Amino acid sequence: xxxxxxxxxxLVQAGGSLRLSCAASGRTVSSYxxxxxxxxxxxxxxxxxxxxxxxxxxxxxxxxxGRFTISRDNAKNTVYLQMNSLKTEDTAVYYxxxxxxxxxxxxxxxxxYWGQGTQVTVSS
Numbered sequence: 001x002x003x004x005x006x007x008x009x010x011l012v013q014a015g016g017s018l019r020l021s022c023a024a025s026g027r028t029v030s031s032y033x034x035x036x037x038x039x040x041x042x043x044x045x046x047x048x049x050x051x052x053x054x055x056x057x058x059x060x061x062x063x064x065x066g067r068f069t070i071s072r073d074n075a076k077n078t079v080y081l082q083m084n085s086l087k088t089e090d091t092a093v094y095y096x097x098x099x100x101x102x103x104x105x106x107x108x109x110x111x112x113y114w115g116q117g118t119q120v121t122v123s124s
Contacts, residue, residue, distance in 0.1 A: 002026040009118030020081040022096030030074035033104035038092035050104030093117040
């Protein structure tokens with residue numbers, strides 16, 4: 001069992017940056033592949049980025065590639081999402097998720113644990 005708590009969301013102007021954090025408690029986060037997903041109003045939850053247990057392999061949605069960076073500090077039991085050059089279309093609730101078995105994927109149904117989400121709003 002693991003509990004995930006996201007933080008770092010907020011209101012930012014287009015072109016700005018935010019860093020989201022996902023703090024894990026319970027089992028160590030190094031036991032899990034982790035991902036970031038987001039959900040805008042009226043839309044389905046979508047994949048943003050993911051990393052494997054040691055942070056060596058990463059994957060990004062095309063819409064954020066080159067702007068967002070996922071990283072993890074297993075010593076701090078925390079996963080991060082650095083978001084640069086933010087666009088209004090990045091506005092959403094961002095969720096951290098952990099996957100117990102196997103490599104990270106882009107599918108929400110493959111993840112075992114989820115945080116409560118943090119709101120990111122990008123204004124024009």
